[in-house]
Amino acid sequence: MKFDLHTHHDRCGHASGKIDDYISAAIRAGMQVIGISDHSPYFAHEHDQPQPGIAMARSDFPNYVAEVLRLKDKYRDKIEVLLGVESDFYVDQIDLYRSSYEPYPFDYIIGSVHQTRGVSIFNRNRWNGKETEEQIEEKKHYYELIRQSAHSGLFQVLGHIDAMKGYFPLFSNITGAEEEIDEALKAVAANDISIEINTSGKTKYCGGWYPSDVILERAHHFGVDVTFGSDAHVPDRVGEDWELVQKRLREIGFSRWVFFRQKQKVVVSL
Template sequence: MKFDLHTHHFRCGHADGSIEDYIVAGIDAGLQVIGISDHSPYFYHEEDQPSPGIAMARSEFANYVNEVLRLKQKYEGRIEVLLGMESDFFPEYAESYRKAYVGVPFDYLIGSVHQVGGVSIFNRNRWKGLDEARQLGEKKSYYELISESARSGMFDILGHIDAMKGYYPAFSAIPAHEHIDETLRVIAENGVSIEINTSGGTKDVGGWYPSDEILERALHYGVNVTFGSDAHVPQRVGDEWELVRARLKEIGFKQWVYYRKRRQVVLPL
């Protein structure tokens, strides 16, 4: 069964196309299951849309949910449409997000760390002038936040867990094996999955998130995996799904998962 759990659309301000465009692209790509998972609003912020080019307005959240549910019904029998969301994880504001999600019939939630120390993980300038010790400190802080997101109980999937390398490929060489291993242990203990996210191919790093090395360690610790293209244009839906499946089998994985009504569905590779 071919699936893709990570897609965006115009509401986030930096993706092209409507939700329906992505569903149709999923059908064209041979998917049986597509998850819609646009960026969460900044629920904690007093402004409705403090960052128009990054996340949807809080006032659009209900419209987003209702549109996905409508399209779920419209395309029933052709493709299974799942209601998801890529939710920012800010530990100091976690309660605002919990309250916003109460009663929403999500199939799954992706928890993603997009900021460390108030700076975007994709900001190239964060690395300028940092010595080795401070670089390690940044990487450690990143993985501590990912661990905390796994412990929070809010999420089914953790998004792109080494995406800090996106515009700084040297990130992968910063020696932090013990921090990554501890994070993977925490993820496994809390029954959360990680995604293989193929959008790294659109960034400077030119590869998937996470690296093969991290996937090998994830297998060792018993972490479940899923797939997400992180498509911001409809043409990328399902991008490199077959390559990811083949690579996971080479690494030694026997299965991967997706989610329906917050319950894990296991599929053999």
């Protein structure tokens, strides 16, 4: 069974195509399950859409849900469409985000740390001038937030858990945060959720999937479940590298991966 839980569309402001286009692309790719998971609004901001090029307007969120549910019904005989969302994780706003999602029948919610200390993890300049100890502290802090997101009880999937390497490939070589990475992975296992293998990393400077093989090996060691997400921002990337990821997971030692339906884990053999 082929599935992809991580896709975006033009509503977020930095992806191309309509939701319908991504579903059609999934059908062409021979997928049985496609998840729609556009970026959550900034629920805590005073403005309805403070960053139009990053996330949808707060007022548009009900429309997003309604459109996915309509398409779920439209395509029910061709492919299973899942209602998801990629949610930001802010420690001090978790209750607001929780209550904002509560009214809707999400199949799953992806929790992603996109900012630390108020700076985007993809900011190309955030590492400028940082000495080794500062780099280690930043990496520790990042994985501490990921650990907290796993324990929040809000998410079924944790998104791209080493995406800080996206525009700073040397991130993977920063040593000294191994304990924090392990604690984050233990939290995922303890809460019976999953991490994603996200193939969009190949479109960034790092040129590889999220997370690295080293982290996937640690995840396997701790009994962490994994899922698949292309993080497609154009329809043609839906399901990209699915077979290659499947092969690599088998090589590491995984025997299964999962997706979520009505927030319940569906196990698929590798």
